[in-house]
Amino acid sequence: MLRIAVIGAAGRMGKNLVEVICQNDKTTLGAAIVESTSSLIGVDAGELVGLGKVGIVIDSSLEHQLDNFDVLIDFTHPSVTMNNLALCVKAKKAIVIGTTGFSETQKQQIAEASKQIPIVFSANYSIGINLCFKLLDMAAQVLGDDVDIEVLEAHHRNKVDAPSGTALRMGEVVANALGRDLNKVAVYGREGQTGVRDRETIGFATVRAGDIVGDHTVLFAAEGERVEITHKASNRMIYAKGAVRSALWLQDQGSGLYDMQDVLGLR
Numbered sequence: 001m002l003r004i005a006v007i008g009a010a011g012r013m014g015k016n017l018v019e020v021i022c023q024n025d026k027t028t029l030g031a032a033i034v035e036s037t038s039s040l041i042g043v044d045a046g047e048l049v050g051l052g053k054v055g056i057v058i059d060s061s062l063e064h065q066l067d068n069f070d071v072l073i074d075f076t077h078p079s080v081t082m083n084n085l086a087l088c089v090k091a092k093k094a095i096v097i098g099t100t101g102f103s104e105t106q107k108q109q110i111a112e113a114s115k116q117i118p119i120v121f122s123a124n125y126s127i128g129i130n131l132c133f134k135l136l137d138m139a140a141q142v143l144g145d146d147v148d149i150e151v152l153e154a155h156h157r158n159k160v161d162a163p164s165g166t167a168l169r170m171g172e173v174v175a176n177a178l179g180r181d182l183n184k185v186a187v188y189g190r191e192g193q194t195g196v197r198d199r200e201t202i203g204f205a206t207v208r209a210g211d212i213v214g215d216h217t218v219l220f221a222a223e224g225e226r227v228e229i230t231h232k233a234s235n236r237m238i239y240a241k242g243a244v245r246s247a248l249w250l251q252d253q254g255s256g257l258y259d260m261q262d263v264l265g266l267r
């Protein structure tokens, strides 16, 4: 049985992760960690998700739980993840990172840490989105430089980063396929006298509203036709199942930086 710890266990993703880990016959919940101010400390993690007692009491210290897990799954905030990553490196524990919104420097630090421990780091753990990444690569190569490309995303009102990590990854996939540098061609929103669109650019548009779980569309628009590749998530379980699948896959890997494409054998 793979022992998995969940940090941010009371969050939207954390609760789904606890449920999936407890219900998977190859995994067991090793620890469930929440913020030090949480009223849930001391509560059984199974009760948090309606499964009844599972024998794991919610704690606020990952450091105190290091002996109780093999892999950490972290869907929290960038600064929190960076602290947890440092602990995992020290304790030689594998980590699955789902958090989005990292700075370039933080991404480099994650790459550096992967020289010492196995890491799966993916902006999106759903199978459908990872299929879309492959389709986007193909679409960009076939449609080439004769189309305008826009990435549109919509998420719930509580999401704190924009554009979504998935939208940015979609932009990277398309830019890489076309030999462009996303840092140079990305346009994040438009307003006022914008002038005629430059075909080289890749535009991003963000919606934040209500309880939208996660919608992504990449639009390839030419004169006379357009192609749209769309994914709509309706349940966070898709991400939780992908992250747990990644944790199971990671137990057979050495140090290195992997993503969900590696886990699914799509590379």
Ligand SMILES: NC(=O)C1=CN([C@@H]2O[C@H](COP(=O)(O)OP(=O)(O)OC[C@H]3O[C@@H](n4cnc5c(N)ncnc54)[C@H](OP(=O)(O)O)[C@@H]3O)[C@@H](O)[C@H]2O)C=CC1
Pocket: 007, 008, 009, 010, 011, 012, 013, 014, 033, 034, 035, 036, 038, 075, 076, 077, 080, 097, 098, 099, 100, 101, 122, 123, 124, 125, 126, 161, 165, 239
């Ligand atoms: N890669 C993927 O497939 C997916 C990635 N995500 C990403 O995952 C992240 C989390 O999303 P979501 O679950 O919706 O967000 P939530 O805000 O619901 O969850 C984050 C949780 O982390 C907790 N937390 C904050 N600081 C600490 C700490 N020091 N120790 C322990 N827990 C802490 C928060 O507690 P509190 O509320 O008290 O601050 C909160 O419960 C985001 O970056 C999101 O973009 C989301 C879905 C899929």
Ligand SMILES: O=C(O)C1=N[C@H](C(=O)O)C[C@H](O)C1
Pocket: 100, 123, 124, 155, 159, 163, 164, 165, 166, 167, 213, 214, 215
């Ligand atoms: O915050 C979310 O909810 C999501 N975040 C990820 C992202 O930023 O791409 C993945 C998914 O879209 C849900």
